Amino acid sequence: MIWHEFQRPSQVQSDDEERSDSFGRFLAQPFERGWGTTVGNALRRALLSSIPGGAITAVKIEGADHEFSAVPGVVEDVTDIILNLKKIPFRVHGQEPIFMSLDAQGPGEVTAGQLEGSHAVEVIDPNVHIATLSADGELQMTVRVAPGRGYIQAEENQTADLDVGFIPVDSAHSPVRKANFRVEMARLGRMTNYERLVIEVWTNGTIRPEEAVSQAAQLVQGHLDIYSRLAVVEDVETPAAADRQPREESILDTSIDSLELSIRSMNCLKNANIRTLRDLVSRSERQMVEIRNFGEKSLKEVREKLETLGLGFGMNLDI
Template sequence: MIEIGFQRPKYLECNYETLTEKYGYFSAQPFERGYGITVGNALRRILLSSVTGAAITAVRIQGVLHEFSSIPGVVEDVTDVILNLKSIPLKFEGDEPIIMTLKKKGPTEAKASDIVHDPDIEILDKDIHIASLDKDGKLDVEMIVKNNRGYIPADQNFDGDLSVDYIPLDSSHSPIKKVNYRVEAARVGKRIDYEKLSLEIWTSGSVSPQEALA
């Protein structure tokens, strides 16, 4: 009887027909039995926790000292404005913090496209709604953007060098939005007890699925 040596994938296949800037489907085979789920689970954990991304870590809103307040002439309260700001996907590869600003007077709608930023920052979705201002409304916001990994609570984003009117935020830096994996049976020669690992990756667009997996 001929024994087949330890099997491992030689390369990773990508489905280019479905590949986009935000979605990728990949597969690899053959894995020895039990290795597919081990590798799949490890890749999922690493992708969700260890890929660097940019996020807003602190904001200063003129006339506001804490997030549980309101802004005269602005429909949304401060909490909602901050949530909308945090939802803006950013691409930034710098090592040092950088500042973005937003200044609007009503009556108008403030959107991500109204944010003034350094050329090193890219706003990936400029249509995101930030706030609605009536005729007396005024919104003056300064935002600190940093690169990091994973989830950072607000207390860790506190910076004593900033003025007291800055509000530190909890920030989610991972550009990986979702990862799914599936393990199926695979054949090598006459043996059918090997495994195929399929991996789906969704990103914010700041990194491509291929870059995330590289």
């Protein structure tokens, strides 16, 4: 029997007719039989569980001691207010929690657009309803918005630095609201036993669907990289490798300026306090894509530059 190399897609197509800031449909073909499901399932699980996002993790409402309190002049009780706050989509720039405040006078509706704070946080949908105030009603509150991943219970959001009066709340950080995939038949020449993978992604608008899929793919790939190196583990302890160590150490202390990167990529690295190649290779690809404005294009550029030096992301520098 003649063995043939696996057929794999060379690119991903986007359905531009229905594409928006919160929905995307992506098609790739041809996959060998069974591989559409394998890839689709891995991406879907990563999309639903592992894409980071911002959410409110604690609330302080003047006149409310706990979440079952009622605030005079406010139609909703504190429990309902907290439920409404959880619906607000936030885009957080950076890795630190940010505090936002709200001071509203009645009568009228209080919405997410009335929250004020740092430029490091964006309220994507300012029309989200928070509360309704009567003529003599007043609502003063402070919320803590933090980046995170997945679902975090209120107990975990009760941090030591949280001031008295704050109510920790459970937080759902995933910006992906829904992710589906399906596998269809695809033709390659006269052969019809190939597969087309169709992935559909809905987000809350804080991240574009294509960015979410790209991050999911990088996460899956990053977890598989260690297995691809199993076949060469025995070659590590060789004299040649030992001879290379002093040279590699000297390269690692070289400035990132030696990579001659694009201005955008260089600025992103320096803003993240990455100064040398040692700083760079000690980070994983997942950590790199979390840097503000550092997208897949920049990641690819830096990866290719490192490969020319025999380096890569996620290197264990303690060995």
